[in-house]
Amino acid sequence: MKLNIRVNLLISLIVIALIFFCSFSFLKLPPKPDDDGIKLIIPTFLGNEERNYYGNIAPESLDIIWKTTLGCGKTVFPNKDQEVRDMCGAGWTGQALLIEDQGELYLIQGAYDYNLRKIKAKTGEVVWKYPYDDVIKSTGCVWVNPNRTKDDPDKIVIFQGSRRGFKVPLHEKYIFSYRAISFRTGKELWRYNSVYGGSFSRDVDGTALIVDDTIFLGLETGDFVKLNPNPDSAQIIDSYKQPVEFFKQALYTKEDIQAHRRNVVIESAPSLLDNFVFITSGAGYLYKYDRNSGQIDIQFKTGSDMDGSPIITREKKVLISIEKEYIPGKGGAMLIDPTKHKDSCVVWFYPTGDKHFVSWYGGIIGSCAINDRYISENENSLAAFVGIDGYLYVVENELTNPYDLVKGPCDKTLYPQPQEIFKYETGPSISTPIFTKDRLIVLTYEGLYMFGYDKNCNFSLLEKNTNIRGEATPIIHYGRLFVASRDGNLYCLGKVIKN
Numbered sequence: 001m002k003l004n005i006r007v008n009l010l011i012s013l014i015v016i017a018l019i020f021f022c023s024f025s026f027l028k029l030p031p032k033p034d035d036d037g038i039k040l041i042i043p044t045f046l047g048n049e050e051r052n053y054y055g056n057i058a059p060e061s062l063d064i065i066w067k068t069t070l071g072c073g074k075t076v077f078p079n080k081d082q083e084v085r086d087m088c089g090a091g092w093t094g095q096a097l098l099i100e101d102q103g104e105l106y107l108i109q110g111a112y113d114y115n116l117r118k119i120k121a122k123t124g125e126v127v128w129k130y131p132y133d134d135v136i137k138s139t140g141c142v143w144v145n146p147n148r149t150k151d152d153p154d155k156i157v158i159f160q161g162s163r164r165g166f167k168v169p170l171h172e173k174y175i176f177s178y179r180a181i182s183f184r185t186g187k188e189l190w191r192y193n194s195v196y197g198g199s200f201s202r203d204v205d206g207t208a209l210i211v212d213d214t215i216f217l218g219l220e221t222g223d224f225v226k227l228n229p230n231p232d233s234a235q236i237i238d239s240y241k242q243p244v245e246f247f248k249q250a251l252y253t254k255e256d257i258q259a260h261r262r263n264v265v266i267e268s269a270p271s272l273l274d275n276f277v278f279i280t281s282g283a284g285y286l287y288k289y290d291r292n293s294g295q296i297d298i299q300f301k302t303g304s305d306m307d308g309s310p311i312i313t314r315e316k317k318v319l320i321s322i323e324k325e326y327i328p329g330k331g332g333a334m335l336i337d338p339t340k341h342k343d344s345c346v347v348w349f350y351p352t353g354d355k356h357f358v359s360w361y362g363g364i365i366g367s368c369a370i371n372d373r374y375i376s377e378n379e380n381s382l383a384a385f386v387g388i389d390g391y392l393y394v395v396e397n398e399l400t401n402p403y404d405l406v407k408g409p410c411d412k413t414l415y416p417q418p419q420e421i422f423k424y425e426t427g428p429s430i431s432t433p434i435f436t437k438d439r440l441i442v443l444t445y446e447g448l449y450m451f452g453y454d455k456n457c458n459f460s461l462l463e464k465n466t467n468i469r470g471e472a473t474p475i476i477h478y479g480r481l482f483v484a485s486r487d488g489n490l491y492c493l494g495k496v497i498k499n
Contacts, residue, residue: 036150039100042475044141045093045207046367046432049272050312053373054434055098055476058441059494062450062465065480066124067489071113075135075163078200087112087135090484092366092430093207093269094472095139098482099183101156107482108158108183109490110136116160116181121482124492128186132179134163138205139269139473142183143229156183157229159215161204164194171196178204178217180231180243189231190241197221198252199282200262207269207309209277214246216277216289218266222252224279224289224296249296252283260284260305260326268367269309271318273338278318280306284327286320288338300342302334302409303327308367308432311383313397317347319370319383322409324354324362329411331363333385335397335418348400349408349415353389357428360388365430366473370397374437380457382421384440386429392442392449394422394459422459424451432473441476443483445469448493465493 047053072088090111097108098121105121112135118127140160148155158181165175176191194202201220208217215227226247228234234241252264263282270279270289277289284303289296299318308321317335324331330351337345354362368385375381381397400416408415427446434441440451440459447466453459470486481493 036155037102038144038150038156040142040144041100041477042096042098044097044209045095045139045269046309046311046473049209049211051269051271051309051367052311052313052370054369054436054474056436057478058436058439058450058476059479059481061495062448062463062481062493063496065492065494065496067491068119068124068126070109070111070117070484070488070490071115072488073113073135074166075112076167088488089470089486090472090490091137091486092471093139093205093432094137094470094484096475096482096484096490097140097142097158098475098477099142099156101184105477107490108140108142109484110138110140110160110162111484112136114162116140116158118183118186119490121477121480121492124490130181130186130188132162133165133168134177136160136162137203138162139207141208141210143210145230147230147232153184154182154187154189154231157181157189157231158183159208159210159229161206164202170200170202174238174240175202176240177202178219180229190234190243192227192243194219194221195223197223197250198254198257198262199264201265203265205267209270209272211272211291216270216279218251218268218270218279218281220265220267222250222264222266222281222283224249224251224266224287247294251279251281251285251287256283263305267307271310271312273312273316273318276338278310278338280308280310280320282306286310286318286336298342299338300336300345304331304363304409307365311368311370313370314372314381315398317397319368319397321364321366321368321385323360323365324388325360327409327411329407329409330354331409332387333364333368333383333393333395346408346415348418349406350393350395350418350420351406352387352391352393355389355428357388362388364388367432369433369435371435371437374435379455382435382457383418384433384435384442386426386431386433386442386444388428390425390428392422392424392426392433393420394440395420421457422453424459424461430471434474434476436476441474441481443468443470443472443474445471448483
């Protein structure tokens, strides 16, 4: 009897040990692909519906593993002189997408040479190129069609925008600056007409939010639209296959058009919080769209141009970036509590310095980054952003001093200010920094920086690569960093293992 008890006890201990080992191994190993062999690792700008994921493990160093030429292209700038410029590489937002298909990793990268590329992540080899009519500035997004079989060539679809077309007149009937492309073949599946309205632009620089079977997208026309992503539902109109449009609403007023001199473009990516879609507009608003009622309301008005995307924090707050334009006060970062009335929803505001750089005068053009996806419950929630003033800032999201008040964008209302953790002069940038649990990486016009930080929020510069510069946002994956530079190349960086 005692022997049986000992045997049973030994078996139980072995089973427990096996369960623990398997669980530990599962945490250490890369997650398995879905049953159809497809894994969307970075399928959209800033990684997910909340715009707060940048990849898993940062590189140990910034050595160049491979680089792929993206080339250059000509485009017309929307200024009074309609100046033609050459642009090289990829720019704002310019973040690569990362997809695993049948065991192989691929990048999707738009570029200034007008081409969308599918690239092997291991080697940098280009699989296919799809040509647009103008430079591609934005980040695309990916959707897996549930109505297609796993082996169907059009199972995975990329949705990508571009500028309106080189020297194409603004009043042209059709400007197809948003398109659906087959991930596996590079074939066009549909194209969407960006209809002329109150804005001076018909580009699509924003990234879509895809929820179930619906695309939510802001256009540079100033319109917020809902589209059917499914190419099988698209209709032939005037010889072009075009998607079904569910909903369309202008996110500006006649007064906004006049006050902003027709600069009411939407360049941001919508975010999802519970059943609400949040989006920022060039007309100076943070909007909230209710998916149940179909109603869209103003959550908060800053009055300034807002190009950065709304970021959702672990406390279900919305973090926005504000440019210094059309406002008497400073631009900066602002945290919003969407459960409160628009007159009392500001949790904190952090102003950045005024500085004239290119066509900007201060504030933040890119989006803010947060570390919420990489920390435990009891660790500090941090936000990072780079201003046009040339500084990288890191602040504490959940800690403010009620007596430390600053004037807001209107230069009148006082708001609490978050605790500053770290400040470093990196040079101006419109890129979005990226976090991991112990790294912070940012691309600026003066170089690529990698900082380390510990649980006590002590930051230090680990490495700087001054040869890689620009405005695109990087991604990371198992010790590799992928980023497009304005020198005309896409880079894969990490620690080079020498024999």
